[in-house]
Amino acid sequence: MLYRVIDSQELPALVEAFMEDYEVIAPVESGASYAFEKVTSFDEIKLDYPTTITSCKKYVLPPRETLFKFDALNNEVTDFTVKVTPRVIFGAHACDINALNSLDMVFEDSRYRDPYYEARRGATLIIGISCTPTESCFCHLMEADEARTGYDLFLQDIGGRYLVSIGSVTAANVLESACNPREATDEDRIAFRQATRKRQESFNEEIPDVQEIAMLMDAFHSDPFWDELGSRCLACTACSSVCPTCFCFDIADTLGPDGKTGRRERIWDACTSPQFAMVTGGHNFRDSNRNRVRHRMYHKLNGFLATHDRMLCTGCGRCVRACKAHISPIEVLKFFEEKGA
Structure with missing residues (x-):
């Protein structure tokens, strides 16, 4: 360099x-x-x-981009x-x-x-x-x-x-x-x-450093902690809107006023949205806030690490400030610190 x-x-x-x-x-x-x-x-x-x-x-x-136009x-x-x-x-x-x-x-x-x-x-x-x-x-x-x-x-x-x-x-x-x-x-x-x-030396020392966070995400996958965290979630998707690493998207066809032409668009989506894991037939693979919140945290602190050798969360703190229900990775870190005490 x-x-x-x-x-x-x-x-x-x-x-x-x-x-x-x-x-x-x-x-x-x-x-x-x-x-x-x-x-x-x-x-x-x-x-x-x-x-x-x-x-x-x-x-x-x-947040929204056109992939192609069509004439139905x-x-x-x-x-x-x-x-x-x-x-x-x-x-x-x-x-x-x-x-x-x-x-x-x-x-x-x-x-x-x-x-x-x-x-x-x-x-x-x-x-x-x-x-x-x-x-x-x-x-x-x-x-x-x-x-x-x-x-x-x-x-x-x-x-x-x-x-x-x-x-x-x-x-x-x-x-x-x-x-x-x-x-x-x-x-x-x-x-x-x-x-x-x-x-x-300027970092907030009250935020715990949990070295084995990825392993603990697996070990406490069924802990009641996720019920409590999920009960607070408003499903507003503010966390993913401000997150610098959320990359999930939906594909939507938008028709023009004539009903014959339109465009296919890619639109930001969020795994905390109730409709995110819903499939044809009405089945929802993550049908509760508990499962959606846990999935989001798991992907940030474990899943991405397993495939790309780095956390998907960068610790920028945006979700900490955006969430009105005070749900954030910091809450997860504090929970695991208490479990290890």
Whole structure:
């Protein structure tokens, strides 16, 4: 990995350089919170944001997208094409970069490659930035607090300057043209270690570290705990709406006003939705909130790990804040901590 150092005042020039050839998406203020949106000026960007309401997932996996158009009367299908915009996501935290890496494993699987996802992902550069954890962040427990891959540049604030980790030639060329990157000195490396230590010490110590979480998900699969958790669930699907790694979707045919033409669309879906596991004939494979909540947690903390060797949960804490019933992986971690006491 190649490292360089730039001064903080060079960031506007870096963003402007990207804007010459790319649409720039960055964190901006959105009411009392923050969101990833298109920006036209560096002044709109808030790089010291805690966590956005939703992640940048929507720019590679839109909530709703057309797959093809059809004419039912003439039995014709037309491929739907959309211009993929070259894009830079500027200011992604490590947890969100790791979330994109997990989505890559799903949609860029060589057995089932998804051309829609690949087109958007291939046209997107990721510029990461360091952050300070909030009270609901637990990315360090999911091994997602550091981004080792999946970015083109990663900026670590080391006080008045940034240590830049370079992940692609394309981004390196933009950095070189817009800024005056220099080699890191011993002073820079010391500042980097201090910043890393400060971030590690900022995590909420009340969130327990349960090392054997995946095994415990199997061992306590039938515990009454899931009944209690399920009884609180409102089936509102807010958790999956804000989650950076939820990738389930539904396919729907939408007819036009004439009732003869329409389009087939891919739409985000959620395993906590009562209709998610319902099949033809009316049978529902997960017909209770208990089973749906347990399934969601199991997939995040066990199932994905078994197939991809990493947790699907990145510990970003969005679901913690979104759930009005206070259901989250943190509750599961606390339950297993009590079981092991």
